[in-house]
Amino acid sequence: xxxxxxxxxxxxxxxxxxxxxxxxxxxxxxxxxxxxxxxxxxxxxxxxxxxxxxxxxxxxxxxxxxxxxxxxxxxxxxxxxxxxxxxxxxxxxxxxxxxxxxxxxxxxxxxxxxxxxxxxxxxxxxxxxxxxxxxxxxxxxxxxxxxxxxxxxxxxxxxxxxxxxxxxxxxxxxxxxxxxxxxxxxxxxxxxxxxxxxxxxxxxxxxxxxxxxxxxxxxxxxxxxxxxxxxxxxxxxxxxxxxxxxxxxx
Numbered sequence: 512x513x514x515x516x517x518x519x520x521x522x523x524x525x526x527x528x529x530x531x532x533x534x535x536x537x538x539x540x541x542x543x544x545x546x547x548x549x550x551x552x553x554x555x556x557x558x559x560x561x562x563x564x565x566x567x568x569x570x571x572x573x574x575x576x577x578x579x580x581x582x583x584x585x586x587x588x589x590x591x592x593x594x595x596x597x598x599x600x601x602x603x604x605x606x607x608x609x610x611x612x613x614x615x616x617x618x619x620x621x622x623x624x625x626x627x628x629x630x631x632x633x634x635x636x637x638x639x640x641x642x643x644x645x646x647x648x649x650x651x652x653x654x655x656x657x658x659x660x661x662x663x664x665x666x667x668x669x670x671x672x673x674x675x676x677x678x679x680x681x682x683x684x685x686x687x688x689x690x691x692x693x694x695x696x697x698x699x700x701x702x703x704x705x706x707x708x709x710x711x712x713x714x715x716x717x718x719x720x721x722x723x724x725x726x727x728x729x730x731x732x733x734x735x736x737x738x739x740x741x742x743x744x745x746x747x748x749x750x751x752x753x754x755x756x757x758x759x760x761x
Contacts, residue, residue: 546591549644551575551582551691552598553607556628558616561651563678570649571597571605573682579722581687588727589738595691598643602635610635617653621666621675624654629673645672645694649681664717667693682721688713692728695736700729 553574555567575582575597582595597606612631616624628648633640640646654677656663667674667690674690692714700715702708709715712729733739 546594548594548596550598551595551606551645551647552603552643553647554610554628554632554649555607556648556650557609557611558651558653559612559614560617561653563649563651563681565649565678565681567604567607567609570681571607573684573721574647574687575606579684579725581684581691584684584688584725584727585691587725588733589736592738595645600637608632608635616650619654620657620659621650621654621663621677622657624650625673625675641672643672645674645691647687647690648673648675650675650677652678665690667691669693669698670696680719683717683719684722685713685717685720685724685726688726689717692732697728697732697735700732 551574553567553570555563555565555570557563572580574580575595577583585593585595597603599606600608602608610628610632612624612627614627616627625648628650629640632646655661657666663677664680665674665676665686672694674694676686676690680686697714699706700709700712702715707715707717709729712732713726714728714732718724727733728736734743
């Protein structure tokens with residue numbers, strides 16, 4: 512084997528391992544059982560030839576309102592351990608900022624359009640994009656999905672802070688919680704080998720509803736988030752005298 516080629520492979524493996532470690536560290540942020548507050552910046556995007564139908568006040572209401580919003584639902588699902596707060600800044604109003612992108616989004620791949628939005632958003636902010644915990648872009652219909660499909664709802668970067676919602680999905684509760692879940696490191700929940708088929712949590716099947724349903728995650732995802740570790744009991748079933756456990760978890 513060419514020694515240069517071998518070194519190159521090792522470097523790729525090390526880079527992959529470091530990426531996985533960074534993602535793992537981000538996922539473990541919530542696993543210590545402490546209360547964590549994360550800021551959310553909602554971006555109302557106006558494209559070259561169109562804008563979304565809903566005002567920034569409306570977007571603020573559906574994201575940060577007291578009931579049936581990602582803010583209220585994450586607090587409820589985490590039992591008060593994850594608090595989402597509106598981002599603050601000079602151009603930000605109740606967690607929402609207006610952004611005009613002077614290029615056409617019609618027929619453009621949404622991943623490429625995300626680059627355009629990032630480029631035009633940064634000058635309006637007082638800190639770097641990656642310093643926000645979550646950035647939620649709400650874009651007008653017309654862009655294509657990451658796979659160049661005309662029909663798509665939303666997408667998010669797993670273990671990072673960006674998510675993009677295609678109108679009218681900007682208003683739907685399960686879309687908000689699902690995509691924020693990706694930011695927190697969660698992947699999809701399927702059933703019988705079918706992606707999204709799981710209806711026991713929000714990382715599976717989605718609902719095009721405003722303020723409903725008030726769902727959390729399935730058991731596996733709840734355990735991964737670590738919110739209930741202080742109420743968990745581990746039993747070793749391999750012991751001959753394992754016995755039964757009695758007590759209150761909540």
